[in-house]
Amino acid sequence: MGNNKKKEPLCDNIxxxxxxxxxxxxxxxxxxxxxxxxxxxxxxVVRYGELRRAIHGITNTMLANSLKELETDGLVERKxxxxxxxxVEYNLTKKAKSLIPILLELKKWGEDNI
Amino acid sequence: MGNNKKKEPLCDNIxxxxxxxxxxxxxxxxxxxxxxxxxxxxxxVVRYGELRRAIHGITNTMLANSLKELETDGLVERKxxxxxxxxVEYNLTKKAKSLIPILLELKKWGEDNI
Known part of the structure; x- marks a missing residue:
């Protein structure tokens, strides 16, 4: 009775x-x-210096390391x-662009709920 | 000409x-x-001890603090x-439940893209 539908687990393998x-x-x-x-x-498309200025509080090391990891993970392209x-310019890859709509939903949820 | 539509910024106030x-x-x-x-x-509904056992590597302090913060932020209810x-049992609030579908999309994206 009731909700017997097996729901999709949020995390399969915790x-x-x-x-x-x-x-x-x-x-x-x-x-x-x-x-x-x-x-x-x-x-x-953003240049390194623009990123550095836009993100208040980030250090050069943090920015450089984060960009390198995002590049390795295929989210950011460095030219x-x-x-x-x-x-040096950075742009989002196709993969990262496919993530943006979900991040926008998260943003909307944050605006409505926090 | 072209894409003149102003797109929604992911973050309004970086x-x-x-x-x-x-x-x-x-x-x-x-x-x-x-x-x-x-x-x-x-x-x-989950008891504290079940959470502790399910999440490998988490310390008592981390679990207790995280639960307290999630409770303060209105995502988790403690009974x-x-x-x-x-x-002591914990369940998700209505607010947290409304976040789950977005997290499922993130999960799906992770499975497809990483």
Whole structure:
């Protein structure tokens, strides 16, 4: 009787690393990475210095490391132009762009509920 | 010409605390809180000891603090039954339940993309 439908578990394997949700938290968790994705998404293409100025409180080390990890995880693309001075630009990959609508829903939820 | 539609910014106020997305990250960011929500969601109602056993690696301090914060933020409800020994149970609030579908989408994205 009642709700006998087996509901989809939020996390299939709470102890292991296999859960999709945990993987997401691992690659975009923490406020810096979300903020970096936000700034790039707002601007399409962003130079390193612009990111540094836009994200108050972030250190060079944190920004550089976060960008490197986002690049490794296939969310951010780094393009280097051999001008003088060297220009480095970042944009979101297709994969990261597919994440944006879900982040927008999270944002909406935050506005409505917190 | 082209895409002149002003797109919704992921984060309206990257420097301040006003952004809905940052608020969400602030209250459920970090793997412990997500894992706690997962376990409670999987079981509807969970006792403290069950949570402790289900979440490998979490310390008593981390679990107790995280639960207190989730309670303060209105995501988790704590019920104490004055039996011997005292029984303490946790369940998700309506607010937290409304977040679950978005977390399921994040999970799906993680499975498909990482």
């Amino acid at each position: 102890a292991g690393e296999g859960c999709g949700l945990k993987k997401v938290i691992n690659i975009v968790g923490g406020k810096w990475k979300i903020m970096i994705l936000c700034v790039i998404d707002n601007n399409e 280097q132009y051999d001008e003088m001075p060297v220009r | 420097a301040g605390e006003g952004c809905g997305l940052k608020k969400v990250i602030n209250i459920v960011g970090g793997k412990w809180k997500i894992m706690i929500l997962c376990v409670i969601d999987n079981n509807e 104490q039954y004055d039996e011997m020994p005292v029984r």
